[in-house]
Amino acid sequence: MIITFPLGLMNWKLLLSMAFIMLCSIGLLLTLHPGGGSRILVAVSIPPLAEFVKAVGGDRVEVLVMVPQGASPHTYEPTPGQLSKLGRADLYVMVGSGIEFELSWMDRFRDVNPRMRVVNASLGLELLRDDPHIWLSPRCAMVMVENIYSALVELDPEHEDYYAENRDRYLGLLRELDEEFSELSSKARIRKILVYHPAWGYLCRDYGLEQLALEREGKEPTPRWIEQLIEEARRSGIKVIFTSPQSGSRGVEAIAEELDAEIVEIDPLAEDYVDNMHRVLEALREALGVG
Numbered sequence: 001m002i003i004t005f006p007l008g009l010m011n012w013k014l015l016l017s018m019a020f021i022m023l024c025s026i027g028l029l030l031t032l033h034p035g036g037g038s039r040i041l042v043a044v045s046i047p048p049l050a051e052f053v054k055a056v057g058g059d060r061v062e063v064l065v066m067v068p069q070g071a072s073p074h075t076y077e078p079t080p081g082q083l084s085k086l087g088r089a090d091l092y093v094m095v096g097s098g099i100e101f102e103l104s105w106m107d108r109f110r111d112v113n114p115r116m117r118v119v120n121a122s123l124g125l126e127l128l129r130d131d132p133h134i135w136l137s138p139r140c141a142m143v144m145v146e147n148i149y150s151a152l153v154e155l156d157p158e159h160e161d162y163y164a165e166n167r168d169r170y171l172g173l174l175r176e177l178d179e180e181f182s183e184l185s186s187k188a189r190i191r192k193i194l195v196y197h198p199a200w201g202y203l204c205r206d207y208g209l210e211q212l213a214l215e216r217e218g219k220e221p222t223p224r225w226i227e228q229l230i231e232e233a234r235r236s237g238i239k240v241i242f243t244s245p246q247s248g249s250r251g252v253e254a255i256a257e258e259l260d261a262e263i264v265e266i267d268p269l270a271e272d273y274v275d276n277m278h279r280v281l282e283a284l285r286e287a288l289g290v291g
């Protein structure tokens, strides 16, 4: 087809701006739909779940973390900006172990986005009372990853093989962690750990260790409780007190001094889950007296 009318200056300008608008639209479309198909927007409660979802979903998913790095899922409240982004999410992956953030907010999230599917990552796992930190046992994490895999396949069955391959690769890393924690436990001379915030109950349960926690039910320890724990820590030969970056640690220096113990920070919520659990492993090696 030939354009026969003469192009005046105004027409050129019009054509140029139309071309510009078209290029912008193409750019926008490419951003929204990389690699052809549109990406699945997956909301998760906490950063470690973001690694699980990205590990299985690869470049098919975009992840929205509701409790950002540095915040505590025991107290955090989402921002209006997060709620509006949540309105576009296709899937929500809950920890599902009774963590306060989900108990307070899941109903609201379902109201904000009724078409969003919700999956409980802890489905099929045996829960501990008063301890929502289920992801901190690699053995539990393996089941959580399987649940995330099933949810993604249900939502996007076309890419089942891709998800299966990703899942298997990541499960391999978790299996390695599981073996290393089992080996550590088999060599441990000390079988108890002293922590401020009781986040490690599942890890201890699954690997035959015992957690002594200063904080109880989210409350600072009483002097009587501190005295009792110091006594028990002495008897058990404990020389390390673990703190975490998101939780308080009032009075921990005085307790460390009394026990002649070292204070070591370990993070229950780091997004680089596998690397972080290797750091936890190293920290435990020392605390459990494994040379």
Ligand SMILES: [Zn+2]
Residues within 6 Å of the ligand: 074, 133, 197, 198, 199, 268
């Ligand atoms: Zn916690």
